Amino acid sequence: MIRIVVIDDHPLVRKGIEMVAGLEQDIQVVGFASNGAEALEQITSLKPNVALVDLRLPGEHGLDIIKKSRKVHKECKYVILTSYANEIEIQEAMKEEVDGYILKEALPEELIAALRLVVKGRKYYDPVVVQFAMGQNSTGEEDGISRLTPREMEVLGALSKGYNNKTIAEQLVISEHTVKKHIGQVLEKLNLKDRTQAALYAVSKGIGKK
Template sequence: MIRLLLVDDHELVRTGFKLILGQQSDMQVVGEAASAEEGLHLIRSLAPDVALVDVHMPGMSGIELTERVIRAQLSTRIVVLTVINDARFPRRLLEAGALGYLTKGCAANELLTAIRQVADGRRYLAPDVAQQLALATLDGEGSPFEQLSAREMEVAMMLVRGKPIFVIAEQLHLSPKTVSTYKQRLMNKLEVENLIALAHLMEAHSLIEPRAGASSPK
């Protein structure tokens, strides 16, 4: 029996996963968490075989959760789920120690395959992501975003979605001054002067999708 933990701040997403996983004779959902902090606590107390972890959550990110599980040498294996479908960001997640990477738009059968493979100690990448990673390696492609830390990446993505500094600070449980420092640091690393340029760079590297009619970040 594969014991599973669901870590996602959207209740509807967790409910959908439970409906799919509850029909499997070899799987059991032993807990769920609405934050990475709560997820880490449950990983320590329940020791599930596999945790399905959303990458973007208020407070601790899914990347940081993965890194903490690895550093603590906990037995739980991580499958990361995100809406981002780009090779360069998953590479950062895999470096953090995740064994699996899926987009939230994957089919139910692919989700089940990934869980079983990761539970068996094998890595699973969504086929399109695996292809992009292979092509990037062959072409020698790099991404400027790979030089960002997990927190800098998270702040960048919140900034280009138009969230003010104080809102980001509240959601990540940081001070506005700390968020401003992250903002300046990531913009220096990426060599962009404003959030519009940052958004264009992220679009160019498929980290966000252009939103028709959306207001530009300032």
């Protein structure tokens, strides 16, 4: 059973998620929270499999709540459920290694599929988020992926986790200069603009998954 805690201050959103989950035999909403304090209490006591977290709560940010919640329940998967998608917040979410990023406009079946994926250890980023961050331009990516070297694939996988150049260099035991060269090659071969696009592309393809 996938047990969910919903962290959102909008009653209609909470009720909607509860209704959607209620149609599935393997998914159950076990708790609700409208702020960080309630979220910590619910996650600590209920030990859910997944926490759906709104980015913008009154006086608080969802990522701050996720950081605090991970200290009390590391095994929980944390998925952002928000109405917004901008590049800065997407970057911050990836640095925090959230397990998913879903827009509230998603179809119910998309939300259900995302929950089942993240519980299995996969990451899920809403296709709309990926398209937005990648500037709607995917020309050449499928051809490019086959041209990546094994090392470039490793670098791409590290980017999917939001790692900076120093961390990638330490993990792969190479210099930061070499990391920059590999990233440049990845961007060129995949026809991508920057490392954020590369990271989202990797997540969307399951590259670098845990």
